[in-house]
Each structure stands twice: as structure tokens, then as C-alpha cells.
Amino acid sequence: MTLPVAVDAMGGDHAPGEIVAGARQAAGELGIAVALVGPPDQLGEPGEMEVFPASEVVSMDEDPAIAVRRRKDSSLVRAAEAVRDGRALAMVSAGNTGAAMASALLRMGRLKGVSRPAIAIPVPNLVSHPTVLLDAGANAECDAAMLVKFAQMGAAYSSARYGVADPSVALLSIGEEGSKGTPLVKEAHETLSSTPGVRFVGNVEGRDLLHGVADVVVTDGFTGNVTLKTLEGALKFFFRTVLGVIGTDDATKRAGEVLLPHLAPLAERFDPDNVGGAMLLGVRGVCVISHGSSSSRAIASAIEVAHDLATGGLVDRLTQAVGGG
Amino acid sequence: MTLPVAVDAMGGDHAPGEIVAGARQAAGELGIAVALVGPPDQLGEPGEMEVFPASEVVSMDEDPAIAVRRRKDSSLVRAAEAVRDGRALAMVSAGNTGAAMASALLRMGRLKGVSRPAIAIPVPNLVSHPTVLLDAGANAECDAAMLVKFAQMGAAYSSARYGVADPSVALLSIGEEGSKGTPLVKEAHETLSSTPGVRFVGNVEGRDLLHGVADVVVTDGFTGNVTLKTLEGALKFFFRTVLGVIGTDDATKRAGEVLLPHLAPLAERFDPDNVGGAMLLGVRGVCVISHGSSSSRAIASAIEVAHDLATGGLVDRLTQAVGGG
Numbered sequence: 001m002t003l004p005v006a007v008d009a010m011g012g013d014h015a016p017g018e019i020v021a022g023a024r025q026a027a028g029e030l031g032i033a034v035a036l037v038g039p040p041d042q043l044g045e046p047g048e049m050e051v052f053p054a055s056e057v058v059s060m061d062e063d064p065a066i067a068v069r070r071r072k073d074s075s076l077v078r079a080a081e082a083v084r085d086g087r088a089l090a091m092v093s094a095g096n097t098g099a100a101m102a103s104a105l106l107r108m109g110r111l112k113g114v115s116r117p118a119i120a121i122p123v124p125n126l127v128s129h130p131t132v133l134l135d136a137g138a139n140a141e142c143d144a145a146m147l148v149k150f151a152q153m154g155a156a157y158s159s160a161r162y163g164v165a166d167p168s169v170a171l172l173s174i175g176e177e178g179s180k181g182t183p184l185v186k187e188a189h190e191t192l193s194s195t196p197g198v199r200f201v202g203n204v205e206g207r208d209l210l211h212g213v214a215d216v217v218v219t220d221g222f223t224g225n226v227t228l229k230t231l232e233g234a235l236k237f238f239f240r241t242v243l244g245v246i247g248t249d250d251a252t253k254r255a256g257e258v259l260l261p262h263l264a265p266l267a268e269r270f271d272p273d274n275v276g277g278a279m280l281l282g283v284r285g286v287c288v289i290s291h292g293s294s295s296s297r298a299i300a301s302a303i304e305v306a307h308d309l310a311t312g313g314l315v316d317r318l319t320q321a322v323g324g325g
Numbered sequence: 326m327t328l329p330v331a332v333d334a335m336g337g338d339h340a341p342g343e344i345v346a347g348a349r350q351a352a353g354e355l356g357i358a359v360a361l362v363g364p365p366d367q368l369g370e371p372g373e374m375e376v377f378p379a380s381e382v383v384s385m386d387e388d389p390a391i392a393v394r395r396r397k398d399s400s401l402v403r404a405a406e407a408v409r410d411g412r413a414l415a416m417v418s419a420g421n422t423g424a425a426m427a428s429a430l431l432r433m434g435r436l437k438g439v440s441r442p443a444i445a446i447p448v449p450n451l452v453s454h455p456t457v458l459l460d461a462g463a464n465a466e467c468d469a470a471m472l473v474k475f476a477q478m479g480a481a482y483s484s485a486r487y488g489v490a491d492p493s494v495a496l497l498s499i500g501e502e503g504s505k506g507t508p509l510v511k512e513a514h515e516t517l518s519s520t521p522g523v524r525f526v527g528n529v530e531g532r533d534l535l536h537g538v539a540d541v542v543v544t545d546g547f548t549g550n551v552t553l554k555t556l557e558g559a560l561k562f563f564f565r566t567v568l569g570v571i572g573t574d575d576a577t578k579r580a581g582e583v584l585l586p587h588l589a590p591l592a593e594r595f596d597p598d599n600v601g602g603a604m605l606l607g608v609r610g611v612c613v614i615s616h617g618s619s620s621s622r623a624i625a626s627a628i629e630v631a632h633d634l635a636t637g638g639l640v641d642r643l644t645q646a647v648g649g650g
Contacts (some may be wrong), residue, residue, distance in 0.1 A: 015449070028524055028551075030427065040466060046389035046614070048591075059457035113369055127565070129523065132605075135524060137499055140499065140505070140506055140507045140510075141507055141508065145414060172549075172551060174462055174546075174547055174550040174551060174554075181465055181547060182465045182466055182547050183466065185465075186549070204556075204559055205551070205554045206550075206551045206553070206554030206555030206556075206557075207554040207557055207558030207561070208558065209555060209558060209641075210558055210562045211558075211562075217465070219498075222499055222506060222507050222510070223501040223547070223548055223551055224546070224550055225531075226497060226498075226530070226531045226548055227531065227551055227552065227555050228497060228531070229499075229530045230529075230530040230531030230532065230534060230552050230555045230556055230559070231529030231531075231555055232532055233530075233531055233532030233533065233534060233535055234555070234560060234563075236532070237535045237536075237558060237565065238560065238563040241451070241588075241591055242567065242588070245584060245587040245588060246584070248587070251583045252583055252584060252587065254580070254583070255579070255580035255581075256580075257586045258576045258577055258579070258580035259570060259580045259581075259584065262570040262573070262577065263570060266566055291412065312343075323412070
């Protein structure tokens with residue numbers, strides 16, 4: 001029997017409507033087995049999808065640690081338990097990021113050899129496959145040993161997801177020289193330079209991120225989160241500004257009709273709905289966290305990514321990469 | 326007699342040609358007294374501009390501390406000395422940022438009450454005057470007391486440069502809640518909340534930067550530098566991509582002719598040449614550091630900013646703001 005991907009039907013700004021619709025797309029169009037996790041009476045017609053009942057919902061602004069401790073019958077916690085118990089291949093949620101992380105960590109447990117899981121985000125570019133940026137916010141404070149694990153996990157993830165044979169790993173800093181940056185960055189630079197199995201290509205700067213300079217870029221979760229949000233904010237700002245100009249009169253409307261098809265590949269590549277969500281690396285299971293405003297398409301894409309990585313043996317590859325046994 | 330703005334004629338990728346041309350623009354078109362600092366035989370026809378001789382040049386990739394110690398007759402060091410000795414109003418350089426900072430710090434000295442100067446950068450938006458982001462790279466490591474001084478100096482700078490009466494100050498973090506972020510950010514949040522004279526409006530995230538959410542955004546120099554470069558990289562990427570689409574055939578060329586005039590204000594506002602350069606806050610003098618690829622227009626603009634702030638009493642305002650006497 002094929003195991004389903006467990007989908008937290010209650011997480012996200014448009015839950016459960018868009019989530020259930022996305023799950024239905026994944027099940028119908030992509031032929032992926034899906035289990036909806038949530039209160040059965042709120043899930044509409046599940047059709048051929050399984051339902052894992054859960055009576056509670058963790059809201060977007062709840063404190064993650066408290067929510068996971070108190071809401072033992074929440075859709076998030078039940079989804080993580082389904083993976084732990086071998087009833088699901090992987091979990092997907094568009095809900096409270098912190099609570100999704102905490103659920104996965106507490107219910108699935110950590111990979112051997114990993115002290116702190118990290119959030120990995122694909123940063124698109126126009127050159128090649130996306131760059132994997134981690135940690136994008138799981139750990140505000142990191143030490144050099146953690147960054148080395150992130151490098152190993154990021155590389156394994158880049159291989160598993162994009163088929164990169166020997167992924168290059170860079171360190172985010174404020175100059176190319178190893179002597180630049182915080183004490184953490186300097187120490188990580190040195191340690192990464194001498195870690196067997198990590199193809200470390202040195203430091204990169206914020207401006208390099210969209211140019212596909214490395215397969216993996218490693219940083220602490222504070223810097224990673226600020227960087228990611230700065231990037232998202234800048235791109236959204238720019239898209240909105242350009243779209244705001246188009247259609248203000250007949251001439252700009254016609255100009256837009258000519259140019260937009262050329263810009264569509266760019267918009268599509270950078271559309272958060274297509275990126276497939278954040279991946280929590282370092283837990284004993286596959287956990288994809290889609291953004292809060294996920295549409296059904298984003299959810300279907302996240303389910304596909306979770307399915308492919310779980311069947312492709314991501315967890316084993318990560319375990320090997322960090323030298324766990 | 327009017328004191329001149331001392332311009333490091335040898336700093337930057339296009340020195341001395343563009344630098345001298347920019348100085349000439351400032352002197353001619355804006356009527357600002359300018360002194361060129363550099364080897365007299367390399368400065369062409371200085372016309373009515375003064376020349377402060379300096380025989381050495383600090384290159385862009387030299388180690389700042391070593392360069393300033395060894396090249397005592399460099400244009401950078403001599404420019405800083407001219408401010409210290411009261412022979413110049415302010416200094417402007419498009420050269421090695423670290424060496425410009427070190428020259429200003431070592432020759433002018435620190436403001437009373439400031440342990441570490443910071444680099445302040447104007448981040449443009451489409452709503453209002455630019456947001457002042459600091460520290461953008463002078464101090465990779467900071468403590469909460471330093472961030473408070475940055476807040477005070479940033480607010481004084483926002484007032485002096487943009488005429489803001491009671492500037493709002495925000496702290497860059499990974500969530501609006503004061504409980505989020507690194508220990509440094511949490512401590513700074515608390516200290517800023519109770520610092521008299523600072524109108525602290527709480528945390529902001531990377532995505533808020535282009536929306537003019539606060540007059541001043543404070544962060545450590547590592548995060549600030551990564552953020553700034555991420556922002557610059559994203560905007561440059563986007564402009565290039567849009568321009569790359571326009572003009573590929575007759576139809577896109579015509580569409581570009583319609584749309585570009587509408588996008589020009591955006592491009593102009595975000596053009597690094599118009600922003601007027603980075604300001605080193607916390608030294609006993611005005612020091613503007615323009616970007617390495619500065620054109621003559623960027624230099625003229627930096628000279629104007631330096632002149633206006635120096636005559637507007639920036640240093641006194643900063644001293645007052647940090648409670649120095």
C-alpha cells in the first residue's frame with residue numbers, strides 16, 4: 001500500500017478551503033496519495049483522500065512551544081505523528097511555521113548527529129536550479145558546528161531535490177575574505193574549509209544570492225531570515241511597481257501586453273507558490289512548510305515536493321551527510 | 326573665507342577622472358568650495374579648486390588598518406587631516422570604505438559618548454524621504470549599548486538631512502514581537518523602549534525596508550551589510566531583467582518607450598548615484614563615502630550632501646543626540 005502525504009488541512013490563511021483544493025489537485029492530477037489532517041466535518045468531500053482526524057487548530061500567531069504542548073489533538077501535531085508512526089510518507093503545512101517546526105521536532109525527533117534542525121529555502125535565479133539558503137529562521141543563534149551541519153544537510157538536499165552531483169557550498173558574509181565578518185562567520189569559514197565531504201567555495205555576499213553563485217548558501221537563522229524577507233520584499237515591491245505602471249492608460253496597457261509575456265517566466269520562477277515551500281532539515285521525516293498565504297497550487301506543489309523527496313530517501317541521505325549512523 | 330569640502334581625488338574605480346569631473350560640477354554648478362586631495366600632477370586642470378597635495382593612493386583591496394598606518398601621505402589620510410585641522414568642512418571619498426572609515430576615525434577621532442562609529446545608508450522608498458539604515462557595515466559585532474547610540478545618531482541624521490522633526494526608530498529583527506531574535510536584538514529592543522529621546526516604534530522585518538515604515542532602522546553591522554547588499558542585488562537584478570526584455574525586437578522596443586518614462590522616477594530614486602553616499606556617523610567631522618563605481622554625478626551629489634550637513638551643524642547635532650558634552 002502506498003503511504004499518503006499528510007496535509008495539515010487547517011494551517012494557513014486560506015485553510016481549509018485552499019488546502020483541501022490543493023490536496024485534491026495533488027491527488028487527482030498528480031496521482032499522489034494524500035491524507036487530510038483536521039476535523040472531518042470541516043474538510044468537505046474528501047473523495048478518495050484519507051482523513052486523519054484532529055479536533056484542534058493552532059492559529060498563526062500562537063506561541064509555538066505552548067501550542068504544541070497544549071494542542072495535542074491539533075492538525076499539526078497529528079500530521080507529525082502520522083509521519084513518526086509510519087502512517088504517512090511526509091507532512092505538509094501552511095500553518096504557523098514555529099509550531100510546524102516544533103511539532104516535527106518533538107514528534108519525529110532529531111536526526112542522529114544533528115543538534116538543531118534548520119529551515120532550507122530555495123532561492124530562484126535565472127541561471128540554473130535554485131540556491132538552497134539555510135538556516136532561514138529556525139535558529140536565531142548558531143555556532144560554527146551548527147553551520148557545518150547545515151552545510152552538509154543543504155548539500156544533501158540540493159542533490160536530492162535538484163540532482164546536483166557535488167553541490168558547492170558558500171557562507172554568507174560581508175566580504176569574500178575569510179577574515180571578514182563576525183567571529184562566528186570567521187570560525188565557520190575555517191571549519192568549512194577543512195570539512196571532508198563539503199565542497200566549500202568560500203564566502204558570498206547578499207548581492208550574489210540571485211545569481212546562482214553556489215548550490216547552497218549557509219548562514220545563521222537570524223541573518224538568513226532577514227535576508228530572505230529582504231529579498232522577498234524587494235521583489236514584491238518591484239513587481240508591484242511595474243504592474244502599477246502598466247494599465248494606467250491605453251498606451252501603457254498595450255505596452256504591458258507586449259512585455260508581460262516576456263516577464264512571465266521571471267514572475268513565475270519567483271512566485272512563492274511555485275517554489276514548493278520551506279523544508280525542515282534535521283528531523284526524522286520530511287516536513288514541508290508552505291507560506292501562510294498558500295493557494296491550492298502552492299499546496300499541490302508542496303505535496304509533490306514532499307512526496308518526491310520522501311520516496312527519494314531524503315532522510316537517509318541527510319543522515320549519511322551529517323555522519324549519523 | 327569659505328572652507329572647502331576635501332575630495333579624495335584618487336579613490337574609486339574611475340579615479341581620478343570621474344572624481345575630478347564631479348568636483349568640478351559641484352564647484353561650478355552648485356557653487357560649493359572644493360579642495361582636491363591627491364598628487365597634483367594627476368589632477369588635470371583644477372581651475373578654481375584648491376589642491377591639497379598627497380603623494381600616495383590606498384587601493385580598493387588594501388587592508389584598511391595597514392593602509393592607513395603605512396600610507397600617511399595618502400589622499401584619504403590627508404583628506405581626513407584637512408577636516409581635523411579645520412582646513413576643510415568635510416571629506417568625501419569613493420575609495421576603500423574600510424580605509425576611509427579608519428582614516429576618519431584615526432585622524433578626526435570619535436565623538437564624545439560614542440564608542441564605535443557607524444555607517445548610515447539612505448534606503449529609498451516611494452512613499453517619503455529615505456529610511457536611514459545603520460550600521461551598514463562598520464561594526465560586524467555590536468552590543469545593545471552601541472545600537473542605542475546608533476538609534477540616537479540615526480535620528481539626528483534623519484533630522485539634519487531630511488528635516489524630520491521627531492524621527493521614528495525601528496529595530497531590524499525576524500518578527501515584530503520583542504521576544505523574537507538574537508539575545509542582542511532582544512536586549513536592544515528592551516533598552517530602546519526605555520531610552521528617553523528615542524521614539525522607538527518596535528521591530529521591523531526585512532520586507533518592510535522599502536516601504537518607509539520608519540525614519541531610522543537600526544541593526545548590527547553584519548546584518549546591516551548583508552541586508553543592504555541583498556537589497557542592492559535584488560533591485561539591480563530586477564532592473565537588468567526588465568531592461569533585458571525591452572528592445573529585443575520592435576514591439577518590445579516600442580513598449581519600452583512607453584513604459585520607461587513611467588519607471589524613470591523609480592530608477593532614479595534607487596540609482597546609487599543619486600543617494601548621496603554612505604555617512605560615517607560618530608567621528609568628529611563629516612565623512613561621506615560614495616560607492617566605488619561612482620560617476621561624476623555621484624561625486625557631485627556626495628559633495629553637496631557633505632557640504633549641506635557640515636554647514637547645518639551635523640556634528641553638533643550628533644554630539645547632542647548621544648548626550649556627549
